[in-house]
């Protein structure tokens with residue numbers, strides 16, 4: 393059911409040029425079936441899609457979760473993906489009716505509220521012991537495989553919830569997340585957005601070194617028993633349609649170290665979305681420019697305490713970069729599926745494309761790169777608190793890998809690759825965006841080194857002290 397290239401449906405000989413048929417005495421699979429029964433059950437295997445094989449390696453609850461995520465993505469996201477991508481740019485605050493339907497259905501099925509178990513969220517209690525970032529990665533991969541833009545429309549919401557979860561404030565979670573869960577389960581979308589980026593601070597909102605010398609552009613001034621926000625946030629995913637936004641602002645007269653997170657209602661007087669960007673990829677999700685003019689928020693809306701914003705930002709990014717790595721896996725897998733289908737169904741000089749050995753070599757490279765990227769995510773997401781080096785490495789590695797796989801698929805499809813209906817050019821546009829958001833891939837590379845800083849600096853210091861490098865003295 394889940395094989396992108398169904399097995400066993402053909403009555404034609406099941407071999408391609410350069411390979412023995414599976415029932416040939418010298419074929420590997422036949423050879424394994426000839427093993428002694430005592431070891432055959434362990435070493436031989438039946439033909440099975442790579443997706444089913446990967447899924448079988450997950451704990452049983454997560455297998456079910458992955459099946460459900462694929463079914464939802466295939467039923468609701470994939471059929472709408474090309475159409476929504478080609479629609480004219482939506483006016484600020486509006487979602488195309490087809491996308492709204494998907495949002496409503498995702499909400500009803502619990503996809504917008506399953507980070508936490510009931511009563512705050514909708515995650516089944518038996519799923520709750522598995523790290524929420526692992527579950528999110530499984531979902532994000534399947535959604536991205538079906539449509540990068542719709543995936544971001546549904547999943548940027550979790551980024552918006554990130555600071556509330558990272559604050560550890562149960563009363564705030566009860567007050568903010570529970571009503572959102574209830575609305576989403578009723579099919580009335582209640583989304584969150586996450587706002588750190590400012591016109592003068594993209595990387596500087598993601599990297600401490602830059603933030604230390606930059607001046608914050610959104611400032612909170614004390615007023616009564618609350619705070620008055622003034623300034624701008626840009627490129628906020630879903631920022632014009634979210635009901636609530638976790639907004640990071642510096643306290644008046646102070647730098648980024650005073651960053652404080654405020655939970656701001658979209659309907660707050662003085663807050664407006666000035667525009668949404670017409671961007672190259674992930675077009676089903678908006679990127680909003682938000683203007684704050686004397687937006688007043690009460691003390692009760694401070695998330696994680698005054699001057700706690702930078703900590704919440706760092707913690708949220710460590711949790712959210714692995715799902716971005718999972719986006720890379722989903723986008724790469726979609727390109728592999730398209731390339732395999734094309735190679736098996738198109739002919740060149742009267743022969744199927746797949747019969748050419750260099751096509752086989754390219755497909756094998758793409759499949760291996762995608763599997764390696766998935767393995768990196770699954771290994772890293774198994775722990776509750778992925779450290780910065782792991783999350784950032786997976787983010788830049790997998791989104792770069794996705795671009796390479798998609799380009800290889802484009803080489804294989806030739807002129808078909810540039811056609812909207814073949815989906816590859818959309819995958820290319822969607823994947824290119826993932827190399828930029830959640831910190832550019834350059835900033836994520838630097839984040840890996842920063843996380844190992846003490847060890848590297850100690851090594852560098854000892855080498856300076858010895859007057860030689862450890863390698864040279866060994």
Ligand SMILES: Cc1cc2nc3c(=O)[nH]c(=O)nc-3n(C[C@H](O)[C@H](O)[C@H](O)COP(=O)(O)OP(=O)(O)OC[C@H]3O[C@@H](n4cnc5c(N)ncnc54)[C@H](O)[C@@H]3O)c2cc1C
Nearest residue numbers: 586587588589594595627628629828829830831832834835
């Ligand atoms: C589609 C989309 C959705 C987004 N969604 C959100 C969202 O929901 N919320 C949000 O807050 N933001 C969001 N962003 C913003 C995104 O996170 C930033 O665009 C990103 O962090 C890069 O910042 P910048 O574009 O300002 O690049 P800049 O900071 O201007 O960087 C420009 C170049 O300089 C390099 N550079 C910068 N500093 C250094 C350094 N110290 N050392 C070496 N190289 C450096 C960068 O790697 C890059 O190559 C989104 C962006 C996009 C495109």
